[in-house]
Amino acid sequence: MTFVFFSSSLSKSLMMVLSNSSWRLPHPSFFLVGIPGLEESQHWIALPLSVLYVLALVGNVTVLFIIWTEPSLHQPMYLFLAMLATIDLVLASSTTPKTLAVLLVHGHDIGYTICLIQMFFIHAFSSMESGVLVAMALDRYVAICHPLHHSTILHPEVIGCIGVAVLVRGLLLLTPFPILLRRLIFCEATIIGHAYCEHMAVVKLACSDTTVNRAYGLAVALLVVGLDVLAIAVSYVLIFQAVLKVPGNKARLKAFSTCGSHVFVILIFYVPGMFSFLTHRFGHHVPHHIHVLLATLYLLVPPALNPLVYGVKTQQIRQRVLRIFYIKP
Numbered sequence: 001m002t003f004v005f006f007s008s009s010l011s012k013s014l015m016m017v018l019s020n021s022s023w024r025l026p027h028p029s030f031f032l033v034g035i036p037g038l039e040e041s042q043h044w045i046a047l048p049l050s051v052l053y054v055l056a057l058v059g060n061v062t063v064l065f066i067i068w069t070e071p072s073l074h075q076p077m078y079l080f081l082a083m084l085a086t087i088d089l090v091l092a093s094s095t096t097p098k099t100l101a102v103l104l105v106h107g108h109d110i111g112y113t114i115c116l117i118q119m120f121f122i123h124a125f126s127s128m129e130s131g132v133l134v135a136m137a138l139d140r141y142v143a144i145c146h147p148l149h150h151s152t153i154l155h156p157e158v159i160g161c162i163g164v165a166v167l168v169r170g171l172l173l174l175t176p177f178p179i180l181l182r183r184l185i186f187c188e189a190t191i192i193g194h195a196y197c198e199h200m201a202v203v204k205l206a207c208s209d210t211t212v213n214r215a216y217g218l219a220v221a222l223l224v225v226g227l228d229v230l231a232i233a234v235s236y237v238l239i240f241q242a243v244l245k246v247p248g249n250k251a252r253l254k255a256f257s258t259c260g261s262h263v264f265v266i267l268i269f270y271v272p273g274m275f276s277f278l279t280h281r282f283g284h285h286v287p288h289h290i291h292v293l294l295a296t297l298y299l300l301v302p303p304a305l306n307p308l309v310y311g312v313k314t315q316q317i318r319q320r321v322l323r324i325f326y327i328k329p
Contacts, residue, residue, distance in 0.1 A: 035103070044102050049100060053096040
């Protein structure tokens with residue numbers, strides 16, 4: 001719930017700063033193309049995107065409601081899952097409504113200030129999601145490698161500190177994005193070949209030197225993704241070493257199954273994100289509509305699938321959902 005409070009207050013303060021006259025472009029708005037090359041079928045593409053968005057909203061709100069109202073779920077794993085659900089709600093809601101407006105009702109214009117706020121939220125909360133995935137990997141490591149000390153190592157105060165650290169890291173690292181964009185000069189080309197305001201897509205429109213913007217964007221991506229993936233990899237190497245020492249195949253499979261949902265969530269978050277990042281900088285031969293489609297799905301598929309994955313794999317959440325709908329498990 002901390003994330004919701006900070007994102008609301010941050011949006012207001014960021015709007016006030018960016019609305020200052022010194023931030024304004026010579027042109028009052030950008031033009032979002034949507035999905036270049038597929039303009040005639042964009043309304044059909046909007047249908048599955050709408051379904052995914054509804055799934056993301058219903059699924060994550062359900063997860064938050066269940067964790068909030070069930071005292072037995074106030075444990076590290078579920079508290080981290082609540083953080084993930086909150087971040088997913090922000091990520092999906094910061095892009096999908098505008099994307100659907102572009103695809104369905106040709107709402108292509110987006111103001112400069114709104115564009116920068118959207119861009120900031122996308123990248124800041126993506127960084128926060130990556131941080132929460134690291135925290136969840138740490139939880140799995142402690143639960144499997146130090147089960148007797150799990151509650152003493154990851155007590156509520158530690159979990160709160162981890163949540164604040166993830167939040168602060170995302171804010172500190174991504175705040176320079178709109179600040180650095182302020183110094184750029186945008187000429188007549190304010191057409192973004194995308195469905196939302198993505199950092200590199202906006203940077204490419206500038207007709208002034210963008211070396212600092214590109215370098216800082218690359219540094220942040222390598223710092224966040226590189227360190228987070230490394231931390232997750234180290235955690236799972238230690239987990240696998242510990243599990244392989246457990247006698248009996250049945251016990252090993254049970255230990256591995258507790259990590260299955262987290263591994264799946266990691267893959268659906270990092271793989272499309274890395275593809276989008278590399279395509280922006282090096283994938284000049286990748287069709288642009290493929291890149292835009294995957295970049296759009298990257299911010300929508302994880303929020304839609306994460307509640308389903310954890311709902312199916314986690315018995316406590318699954319049983320509570322069944323009880324809500326009066327279905328006997």
